[in-house]
Amino acid sequence: MKFFYLSSNPNESGQHEVHDRDCVLIPDSYDRDYLGPYNTGNEALRKAQTMKTEVGLCKHCCNTHDQPIISILKGGKNIV
Numbered sequence: 001m002k003f004f005y006l007s008s009n010p011n012e013s014g015q016h017e018v019h020d021r022d023c024v025l026i027p028d029s030y031d032r033d034y035l036g037p038y039n040t041g042n043e044a045l046r047k048a049q050t051m052k053t054e055v056g057l058c059k060h061c062c063n064t065h066d067q068p069i070i071s072i073l074k075g076g077k078n079i080v
C-alpha cells in the first residue's frame with residue numbers, strides 16, 4: 001500500500017501526473033491533491049480520472065514493471 005498524490009499543475013504533455021508519496025519528483029504540498037492509499041499507480045490513476053480530465057502516471061515512481069498480468073502470462077504456460 002502506498003499513498004498517492006495528483007499534481008495540480010500539468011506536465012509538458014498537458015497531463016496531471018500521479019505520484020507516490022516517496023517520489024523525488026512529487027510537487028510540494030501546495031501543488032498537489034491527495035488521492036489516497038492504493039496498491040498500484042493504476043488504481044490511483046482511476047481515482048485521479050474523476051478529478052481531472054487529463055491524467056497520467058509519473059514515469060519515475062509509477063512505472064508498470066510490477067504489473068501482475070505479466071507474471072501471470074509468463075508463469076502460466078510453457079512457451080517452447
Ligand SMILES: [Zn+2]
Pocket residue numbers: 018019020023024025026058059060061062
Ligand atoms: Zn513520481
